[in-house]
Amino acid sequence: MKKKQWPGWGPDEQAEQHYLVQPRALAGGGDVRHVSGFLRASGWRDKSKTGGVLFMESPDRTVRVAYDPYVLPGGWTIHGQADGVRGEWSAHLGRQTPVEIVAGLTDALTRPRSAHAPNVWAPLEEQNWRTRFEGEHYRATSPDGTAWMQYHHSPDGTAMWWTGAKDQQGNSWTAHFSPNTPMHLVQAFSAELASPDPVMRPRGRVPLSAQIRTWSVSVKPSQLRAWQQARITAARAATWARNSPQSTRPRATARPYTPAGARARH
Structure with a gap:
């Protein structure tokens, strides 16, 4: 397989092999700093202990985000x-x-709510997810059948959002949101769930799955750091804009770079 090289690199930095993965729902967990770094740059308090559970708290102390990989099922x-x-x-x-x-x-937790009424299903329908009723439940399924989102009514009358992904090799995850979860947060989650954009994983961190597609890319450490810093810079700029009454700057949004011309591996 031919690897893609980035233009403008000097000869003194060694490229590392990474893979772009589709669909993103089957790409595996990834680097938790993608979440924690953005929250920290947005003014959240990092109350984690070294070598322990990730624990972040919002500036007003009303929301907490934790990641625990040390217990089962964890997450x-x-x-x-x-x-x-x-x-x-x-x-x-x-x-x-x-x-x-x-x-x-979690990114949506740092932003003001939109004035528009949230619609959890809209991002899914825009990406051609199939929606249907299943008894008292309403469910959306990705075009390849590997991911789903469901508004779930329990026998006791309570309701929740339930979602996840699973391939034929047993790679899977699930998530659920309590009934009071703000709908704009669930919509922000569904938008990323349905996004067709691939995500990047280093070599050795790509799940073995017959239902994913991968593109091999050669990336230098400085390039990875630049992408990560762009996301952090966007968070800091947005935080500064919100906290500055005289600022009218639009909020910056960093999106992952998708190299053109990389070849697929099936």
């Missing part, structure tokens, strides 16, 4: 305190939930 827990509008809420995401999809929700 992400996001908890919001009750306010005058809704009761407390929580979201639980398995540890193999790709960090790019987790960040759909």
Whole structure:
């Protein structure tokens, strides 16, 4: 397989092999710093202990984000305190939930809510997910059948959002959101879940799956650091803009770079 080289590199830096993975829902967990770095740059308090559980707290101390890989099943827990509008809420995401999809929700925690009413299903329908009723549940399934999102009614009358992905080799994750979870957060999650953009994983971190497509790319450490820094810079700029009454700058948004011309490996 021919690897892609980035233009403008000097001869003194060694490229490393990475892979772009589609669909992103089956790409594996990824680097948790994708989530924590953005929150930290957005003014969140990092209350983690060295070598322990990741624990982040919002500036107003009303929302907490934790990641625990040391227990079973482990994974992400996001908890919001009750306010005058809704009761407390929580979201639980398995540890193999790709960090790019987790960040759909956690990034949205740092931004003001849109004035438009949220629609969880809209991002899925825009990417041709199939929606249907299943008894009292409403479900959307990705075109390849590997990922789903469902509004789930339990026998006791409670309701929750339930989502996940699974391939034929048994790679899987699930997530659920309590009934009081703000809908704009669930919509932000569904938008990243449905995104057709591939995500990047280093060699050795790509799940063995017959239902993913990969593109081999050669990336230098400085290039990776530049992409990560662009995301951090965007978070800091947005935080500065929100906290500066005189600022009218639009909010910056960093998106991952997708190299053109990389070849697929099936």
